[in-house]
Amino acid sequence: MGTFKLQMFKWRIANFQFDITRSGDNMVQSILTLIKTKQK
Numbered sequence: 001m002g003t004f005k006l007q008m009f010k011w012r013i014a015n016f017q018f019d020i021t022r023s024g025d026n027m028v029q030s031i032l033t034l035i036k037t038k039q040k
Contacts, residue, residue: 003027003031004024004027007020007023007024007027008020011023
């Protein structure tokens with residue numbers, strides 16, 4: 001949950017200047033990759 005809060009904070013500090021949806025999708029994919037790697 002902290003990862004998502006940090007992402008929102010960075011978006012707010014950047015004055016909402018980047019695509020939060022794309023950034024969030026990338027973050028979720030990274031987390032899923034870590035989970036898959038950990039299971040092996």
